[in-house]
Amino acid sequence: MRDARDIIIKPIVTEKSTMQMEENKYTFKVDIKSNKVEIKKALEEIFGVKVKSVNTMKVKGKPKRMGVHRGYTSDWKKAVITLEPDSKPIEIFEGL
Amino acid sequence: MTKWEKLDNNKVSMEVEVEAEKLEEALGQAYRKVVGKIHVPGFRKGKVPRRVLEARFGPEILYEEALEVLVPEAYQKALEEVDFEPIDQPELSIKQIEQGKPLIFEATIDVKPEVELGQYTGIEVDYEEPEVTEEQVEEYLSNLQEKHVRLVVVEDGEVEEGNIAMIDFVGYLEGEPFEGGKAENYSLEIGSGTFIPGFEEQLIGARLEEEKEIQVKFPEDYQKEDLAGKDVTFKVTVKGIKRKEKPDLNDDFAKEVSDFDTMEEFRQDVLNKLKEEAEKKAQTDLEEKVIEKVTENSKVDAPEVLIERELDRVLSDFSQQLKMQGLTLEQYCQLTENTEEDIKEDNRGEAEKRVKANLVLETIMKKEDFTASPEELEEKFKKMAQSYQQEPENIKEYFEKSGQLDIIKKEIAFRKAVDFLVSEAKVNKVAPQKEEIDLLEGLSEPIEEKTQTAETEANVESAED
Numbered sequence: 001m002r003d004a005r006d007i008i009i010k011p012i013v014t015e016k017s018t019m020q021m022e023e024n025k026y027t028f029k030v031d032i033k034s035n036k037v038e039i040k041k042a043l044e045e046i047f048g049v050k051v052k053s054v055n056t057m058k059v060k061g062k063p064k065r066m067g068v069h070r071g072y073t074s075d076w077k078k079a080v081i082t083l084e085p086d087s088k089p090i091e092i093f094e095g096l
Numbered sequence: 097m098t099k100w101e102k103l104d105n106n107k108v109s110m111e112v113e114v115e116a117e118k119l120e121e122a123l124g125q126a127y128r129k130v131v132g133k134i135h136v137p138g139f140r141k142g143k144v145p146r147r148v149l150e151a152r153f154g155p156e157i158l159y160e161e162a163l164e165v166l167v168p169e170a171y172q173k174a175l176e177e178v179d180f181e182p183i184d185q186p187e188l189s190i191k192q193i194e195q196g197k198p199l200i201f202e203a204t205i206d207v208k209p210e211v212e213l214g215q216y217t218g219i220e221v222d223y224e225e226p227e228v229t230e231e232q233v234e235e236y237l238s239n240l241q242e243k244h245v246r247l248v249v250v251e252d253g254e255v256e257e258g259n260i261a262m263i264d265f266v267g268y269l270e271g272e273p274f275e276g277g278k279a280e281n282y283s284l285e286i287g288s289g290t291f292i293p294g295f296e297e298q299l300i301g302a303r304l305e306e307e308k309e310i311q312v313k314f315p316e317d318y319q320k321e322d323l324a325g326k327d328v329t330f331k332v333t334v335k336g337i338k339r340k341e342k343p344d345l346n347d348d349f350a351k352e353v354s355d356f357d358t359m360e361e362f363r364q365d366v367l368n369k370l371k372e373e374a375e376k377k378a379q380t381d382l383e384e385k386v387i388e389k390v391t392e393n394s395k396v397d398a399p400e401v402l403i404e405r406e407l408d409r410v411l412s413d414f415s416q417q418l419k420m421q422g423l424t425l426e427q428y429c430q431l432t433e434n435t436e437e438d439i440k441e442d443n444r445g446e447a448e449k450r451v452k453a454n455l456v457l458e459t460i461m462k463k464e465d466f467t468a469s470p471e472e473l474e475e476k477f478k479k480m481a482q483s484y485q486q487e488p489e490n491i492k493e494y495f496e497k498s499g500q501l502d503i504i505k506k507e508i509a510f511r512k513a514v515d516f517l518v519s520e521a522k523v524n525k526v527a528p529q530k531e532e533i534d535l536l537e538g539l540s541e542p543i544e545e546k547t548q549t550a551e552t553e554a555n556v557e558s559a560e561d
Contacts, residue, residue: 014138018145 004042007034012078024052024083026090032058032077039079043090050087055080108207111191112174114166114199123195126161159193171203181208184401206401211459214393221385223523226374233366240353241342250337255302257287262336263299268329276320277328281335292318295330302334383514386521390460391453398451406447407440414439461513468508476508 009029017027036054056079061072132142182205191200267277286296294312302308310330318324343349350362415425481488495501
């Protein structure tokens with residue numbers, strides 16, 4: 001069994017994600033192979049919060065070039081989760 | 097809300113508290129200032145929320161900015177509250193800074209030391225009544241004569257001491273003419289010491305058109321090394337002799353050097369001028385003496401900062417003086433083999449004296465409540481306007497703009513205090529000791545102790561100007 005912390009990789013802190021926090025929505029980078037149920041469980045385990053819904057999307061890697069070598073950065077999965085209104089908030093800035 | 101305690105005579109430590117709301121406000125300002133300068137990945141410049149900023153860089157990043165605004169303001173306010181006059185930049189240390197809590201900082205400042213005034217009215221001083229003697233007038237006139245000498249060509253005669261001889265000369269070193277040893281139509285004043293010793297003396301007695309050989313030895317310390325200490329021969333031709341003639345002290349002379357028509361009037365004018373000068377000097381002497389006595393009577397410590405500042409002022413005055421003579425301070429130091437520090441050290445005693453005197457005077461000013469009234473201020477501006485040939489309004493505006501109004505006011509109050517002290521003093525009139533003063537310059541030992549102090553005091557005054 002994979003650990004919860006293998007699924008949730010890191011929080012995403014951007015202008016957009018910070019704004020969404022006011023709507024109780026938090027954004028994470030998660031394991032690309034994980035599914036919504038796993039993510040929900042992992043979050044509840046780590047932060048002890050009640051998750052209302054999980055929206056996920058795959059972010060394609062960007063084409064990058066190092067001189068003549070061409071390649072891509074890895075694809076990854078982004079999860080925007082919404083907490084129940086009565087849930088406690090996630091201290092997302094901790095350990096930043 | 098300011099607590100303060102005295103550390104010693106001129107050091108005060110204050111604890112200043114600033115309300116939490118004020119701090120919060122300042123932090124907000126600081127955030128707005130900082131946010132535009134910082135780049136955080138994931139955010140456009142200037143769009144980083146304060147929470148993110150603080151989490152990422154720690155709240156300290158805002159403190160610095162906030163303190164920069166907050167502390168000087170609070171410090172000024174606290175100063176007004178406790179009514180101290182700082183003489184130097186404060187030493188600040190932050191005691192508490194946290195969000196939601198008041199800001200507390202400690203400021204240690206040097207303040208003007210408290211002065212324990214001694215007796216300052218009814219000071220007994222000797223006052224030398226100014227007196228101008230006939231001799232002084234004569235001396236002045238003869239100096240003037242010197243300045244207006246006429247040169248009269250001597251048709252037939254010998255070179256005499258004090259004459260100006262027009263000469264051609266060639267110098268020979270071991271039979272060969274040497275470089276720089278030749279000149280034509282050179283005007284040499286005999287007895288002026290312009291040439292190497294012996295040259296001018298040997299010319300005495302030479303007739304017009306006479307060729308004379310002069311044997312001289314260059315001094316050992318002559319600046320040209322190949323000539324120093326060498327015996328040389330000069331062949332000198334006297335081409336002309338001029339005699340200096342002093343003008344007679346008659347009405348014509350008076351007309352020439354002054355606006356007066358007769359010598360009688362001019363002499364009277366000189367007398368008046370000299371008298372005025374002597375009176376002025378006597379007055380300043382008197383003031384200096386009174387101030388000195390009052391200072392002696394009071395208990396006062398001169399803080400190092402003030403002495404240092406006074407010394408800096410002396411030094412800058414001095415370098416100004418040098419500049420007028422076309423020297424920089426560095427050059428002067430090189431010439432006299434002194435350093436700035438040496439000059440400062442030499443002046444330290446006097447500076448300390450002045451600082452003390454100033455402190456005492458200020459205390460008296462406060463105690464007796466001497467301030468400059470608007471009328472007096474107006475008067476002062478008028479006077480200044482006259483000497484600068486400006487409108488009084490302009491002068492006033494200038495001082496208001498440059499923030500020097502207070503300085504002027506202080507000056508007036510200062511003047512008042514000095515006048516007060518002098519008017520309150522018991523003045524013993526004594527006969528002038530004129531000869532001694534005149535002799536002082538040449539004499540190694542002053543005849544009487546008293547005259548010496550008076551003299552040095554006067555020097556202090558002039559050095560200040």
